[in-house]
Amino acid sequence: MIRLENIFWRAPAFQLEDVSFTVPDGRYGVLMGKTGTGKTTLLEIICGLRRPDSGTAWLGDRDVTREVPGARGLGYVPQDGALFSTMTVRAQIGFGPRMKREASANIAAVVEQLAAETGITHLLDRKPKGLSGGEKQRVALARALALRPKVLLLDEPLASVDEETQDDLIALLKRTQQEHHITVLHVTHSRREAEALGETRLRLENGKIVCDMP
Amino acid sequence: MLNNRFWIVLVLICGAYLAFWVAMIAATATYTSPQDVWKVLISREIQYSTVLSLVTCTASALLSLMIAVPAGYLMSRGRFPGKALVDAALDIPIVLPPMVVGICLLIFFQSKFGQLIEHVVPLTYTVGGVIVAQFVIAAAFAIRTMRGVFDHLPSRPEDVAMTLGCSRWQAVWHVTLPAARRGVFAAVSIAWARSLGEFGPILVFAGATRMKTEVLPTSVWLAWSVGELEQGVAVSLLMIAISMIVLVAIRVTGERA
Numbered sequence: 001m002i003r004l005e006n007i008f009w010r011a012p013a014f015q016l017e018d019v020s021f022t023v024p025d026g027r028y029g030v031l032m033g034k035t036g037t038g039k040t041t042l043l044e045i046i047c048g049l050r051r052p053d054s055g056t057a058w059l060g061d062r063d064v065t066r067e068v069p070g071a072r073g074l075g076y077v078p079q080d081g082a083l084f085s086t087m088t089v090r091a092q093i094g095f096g097p098r099m100k101r102e103a104s105a106n107i108a109a110v111v112e113q114l115a116a117e118t119g120i121t122h123l124l125d126r127k128p129k130g131l132s133g134g135e136k137q138r139v140a141l142a143r144a145l146a147l148r149p150k151v152l153l154l155d156e157p158l159a160s161v162d163e164e165t166q167d168d169l170i171a172l173l174k175r176t177q178q179e180h181h182i183t184v185l186h187v188t189h190s191r192r193e194a195e196a197l198g199e200t201r202l203r204l205e206n207g208k209i210v211c212d213m214p
Numbered sequence: 215m216l217n218n219r220f221w222i223v224l225v226l227i228c229g230a231y232l233a234f235w236v237a238m239i240a241a242t243a244t245y246t247s248p249q250d251v252w253k254v255l256i257s258r259e260i261q262y263s264t265v266l267s268l269v270t271c272t273a274s275a276l277l278s279l280m281i282a283v284p285a286g287y288l289m290s291r292g293r294f295p296g297k298a299l300v301d302a303a304l305d306i307p308i309v310l311p312p313m314v315v316g317i318c319l320l321i322f323f324q325s326k327f328g329q330l331i332e333h334v335v336p337l338t339y340t341v342g343g344v345i346v347a348q349f350v351i352a353a354a355f356a357i358r359t360m361r362g363v364f365d366h367l368p369s370r371p372e373d374v375a376m377t378l379g380c381s382r383w384q385a386v387w388h389v390t391l392p393a394a395r396r397g398v399f400a401a402v403s404i405a406w407a408r409s410l411g412e413f414g415p416i417l418v419f420a421g422a423t424r425m426k427t428e429v430l431p432t433s434v435w436l437a438w439s440v441g442e443l444e445q446g447v448a449v450s451l452l453m454i455a456i457s458m459i460v461l462v463a464i465r466v467t468g469e470r471a
Contacts, residue, residue, distance in 0.1 A: 069373075069376040070378065084374075085371070100379050
């Protein structure tokens with residue numbers, strides 16, 4: 001479950017005012033809203049990359065507001081994938097487990113399994129340069145899943161891919177959420193994505209959350 | 215047609231500037247014979263100043279890098295009150311006349327605090343002083359280079375690394391610094407090249423003692439001051455060659471300062 005309670009955040013360009021919402025356990029939440037309304041900031045607050053001025057962030061039954069990002073047990077896929085430019089796809093997917101000092105054999109197995117699930121086994125020894133937008137998003141998704149998170153945060157993951165690739169990725173995201181039993185919050189502009197994926201639909205307007213379909 | 219004229223004028227201006235430089239270097243290169251240049255370069259004094267230059271430039275470039283990476287990162291990614299002031303202050307060594315930097319160093323190391331440092335590591339009129347005089351200016355250029363490098367690298371991968379269990383230190387070490395490696399090389403090269411050409415602060419703070427604190431620019435000045443033009447030209451040609459190698463190295467890495 002992802003739950004935000006009374007989040008306040010002020011920035012020169014926008015503010016979040018008393019933002020509260022819940023994405024129940026195992027549900028696929030979609031957050032929509034115009035550019036510059038603070039959708040990415042909300043994801044960063046859930047990730048722990050920003051601390052809200054006030055309010056509380058919950059993941060499951062844990063108040064994570066003051067926890068560091070790495071302790072929150074979530075996976076994060078930013079807009080452009082944000083791949084590590086110097087690492088091979090294999091090293092990127094294995095990065096999280098390696099940082100957690102998991103055994104090499106486990107890391108190799110996790111990498112192989114996630115690469116197969118996301119359809120990037122043939123890319124494992126390549127570096128990000130030259131990968132297509134869709135391939136980058138698949139790598140970023142596999143990397144985010146490597147620590148077996150209970151929560152997955154996606155920031156406009158389909159924004160920079162063509163329509164056909166979008167359809168493939170929508171199917172992949174749906175399958176991944178169901179197979180891994182994770183709670184997802186997916187930020188998007190696209191009504192099509194929201195309709196295809198969103199079980200809980202939220203809209204951010206003027207710094208407040210409006211529920212389209214709770 | 216008008217458009218062509220525009221580009222032709224730009225090419226002429228740029229070409230004239232480059233031609234001026236090529237003419238100056240060509241004139242210097244042909245001023246004396248290769249045999250005379252060689253004779254100067256294998257002399258004991260010039261060999262000493264060449265080796266001292268290479269060693270002190272390397273030391274000051276590495277010291278500069280140790281400051282430039284954290285300072286460049288702070289100025290690129292940090293948000294804090296007074297940032298604009300700190301930014302301007304970091305450029306002071308770039309805009310100060312070099313001789314003034316030397317005087318500031320000399321006076322600082324005569325102060326009580328400076329004397330304490332001198333008590334542990336003697337610097338004034340020593341080889342250590344040569345390195346410090348090179349470092350104070352080279353570091354400013356290295357910081358500026360590293361800041362530009364970090365400005366051009368996205369911060370998102372670092373954020374992702376933190377969600378995958380890294381501390382900020384680990385994220386910088388494992389993700390950002392490997393991505394910045396070419397920029398790091400450019401910063402070291404620029405610091406090294408700046409150190410090679412440094413003269414004013416070295417003259418004032420470390421002196422110009424033959425076979426002691428004599429680096430290549432000092433050799434040119436010593437030769438010039440006693441009218442030995444061939445020796446000055448030979449050492450200048452050596453410095454031009456070294457600078458060209460550094461320039462090519464920077465370009466090959468693909469990073470622009």
